[in-house]
Amino acid sequence: MLKVDLQGGFGEKGRTSIAVSDGKTRVMLDAGIKVGATGNEYYPKLARPVTEIDALFISHAHEDHIGALCRMIRQGYTGPIYMTAETRTEMPATLAQYADPTELRDFQPPEAQIRLFEPGETVSVNALGIETGASGHVVGGVWFSVEGAGRRVVYTADIVPESAVFPMDPLPSCDLLVLDASYGADPIPGAERARRIAKWVADYADGCLLPTPLSGRSLELIAAIDVPFAIEAGMREALSVQIHAPGAVHAQRVGVLSKRLAAARDWSVDDALPGCPLLVHDGMGVAGPSRAALAAAELAGYPVLLSGHLPKGSPGARLVDRGAAAWIRMPTHPTLPENLALWEAAGCPPLIGHSCDAVALDALREHISALQTGARTGDSYQIDKETVYAHSDFQ
Numbered sequence: 510m511l512k513v514d515l516q517g518g519f520g521e522k523g524r525t526s527i528a529v530s531d532g533k534t535r536v537m538l539d540a541g542i543k544v545g546a547t548g549n550e551y552y553p554k555l556a557r558p559v560t561e562i563d564a565l566f567i568s569h570a571h572e573d574h575i576g577a578l579c580r581m582i583r584q585g586y587t588g589p590i591y592m593t594a595e596t597r598t599e600m601p602a603t604l605a606q607y608a609d610p611t612e613l614r615d616f617q618p619p620e621a622q623i624r625l626f627e628p629g630e631t632v633s634v635n636a637l638g639i640e641t642g643a644s645g646h647v648v649g650g651v652w653f654s655v656e657g658a659g660r661r662v663v664y665t666a667d668i669v670p671e672s673a674v675f676p677m678d679p680l681p682s683c684d685l686l687v688l689d690a691s692y693g694a695d696p697i698p699g700a701e702r703a704r705r706i707a708k709w710v711a712d713y714a715d716g717c718l719l720p721t722p723l724s725g726r727s728l729e730l731i732a733a734i735d736v737p738f739a740i741e742a743g744m745r746e747a748l749s750v751q752i753h754a755p756g757a758v759h760a761q762r763v764g765v766l767s768k769r770l771a772a773a774r775d776w777s778v779d780d781a782l783p784g785c786p787l788l789v790h791d792g793m794g795v796a797g798p799s800r801a802a803l804a805a806a807e808l809a810g811y812p813v814l815l816s817g818h819l820p821k822g823s824p825g826a827r828l829v830d831r832g833a834a835a836w837i838r839m840p841t842h843p844t845l846p847e848n849l850a851l852w853e854a855a856g857c858p859p860l861i862g863h864s865c866d867a868v869a870l871d872a873l874r875e876h877i878s879a880l881q882t883g884a885r886t887g888d889s890y891q892i893d894k895e896t897v898y899a900h901s902d903f904q
């Protein structure tokens with residue numbers, strides 16, 4: 510028997526986390542925060558105290574997957590924290606922006622607890638085997654497959670099967686698939702969205718603002734736009750590391766990405782907005798230099814294109830709501846055809862969607878009847894022989 514506790518990101522976007530147990534060993538996958546939430550809602554809802562967790566695995570360094578790490582340490586978690594080298598490199602910047610300031614000061618994840626692995630490696634924790642693979646979502650981002658008691662659950666974390674930039678390792682077949690349902694049933698493939706973004710940017714080649722998270726979407730945007738552009742100067746080093754990390758980017762893309770990055774002008778928050786497209790992080794206007802850049806753009810009537818998730822009330826969302834910014838999704842999660850293909854490749858198992866609300870889940874269920882649309886944070890699933898049972902309140 511394997512038990513899966515849905516600790517965050519189910520029927521909601523943010524604080525993504527699950528725990529998997531065979532009754533003896535317990536592993537937790539991801540510890541995110543939820544932008545826009547306050548109090549306990551900001552953090553995962555843990556099914557068991559942190560002292561009962563044998564190992565914690567982090568899929569990538571986005572805030573909705575890693576932001577609760579200092580909270581875990583504060584609560585007394587002393588076990589191993591598995592992540593890739595790229596995730597460890599990006600972790601401090603994400604925690605600095607999204608952890609509680611007091612916890613950030615007093616409860617940094619201790620070096621001695623961090624264990625590095627490479628995508629494709631399998632880690633054993635007692636009788637559980639945790640297989641990993643490149644997720645195609647960001648450099649160093651992975652999916653997890655937990656096998657125990659003859660059963661297997663796959664948690665995709667954030668995944669992009671058809672990224673123009675990042676390769677993805679195929680998922681193993683499984684008894685339960687916990688899938689990235691961020692986009693619900695959005696049918697428009699990434700390549701089509703990238704074309705639309707390229708056209709929008711070309712139309713505003715003499716100056717526009719492109720807020721983007723530092724990892725993942727930034728390289729997707731650089732691959733898509735083919736006019737001269739500028740970047741916030743602090744992004745250069747991180748983007749260069751991402752491009753050149755071994756095996757992290759499709760080999761045939763490394764050349765063009767490095768060339769475009771080398772040609773990009775540097776911009777700093779104290780400078781006037783440039784006469785060319787400007788990439789600045791983060792993607793929502795919540796943190797980083799994009800807060801100041803968005804405010805300046807709004808004052809100046811400088812065109813803005815948002816291209817990712819915008820939490821309600823975030824500066825980016827407020828601009829789009831007022832019609833003061835455009836929004837075209839740059840897919841950094843699977844769209845409908847990709848989700849169908851992932852589910853079929855996994856052997857058409859029962860399916861739970863993470864990182865979206867109930868409306869998006871209902872839309873996706875029109876296309877995948879195995880989707881358990883009622884799955885919510887606080888529910889548990891038990892995988893027994895051929896059957897998957899659902900329980901509420903972590904029963």
Ligand SMILES: [Zn+2]
Pocket residue numbers: 569571646667
């Ligand atoms: Zn992500």
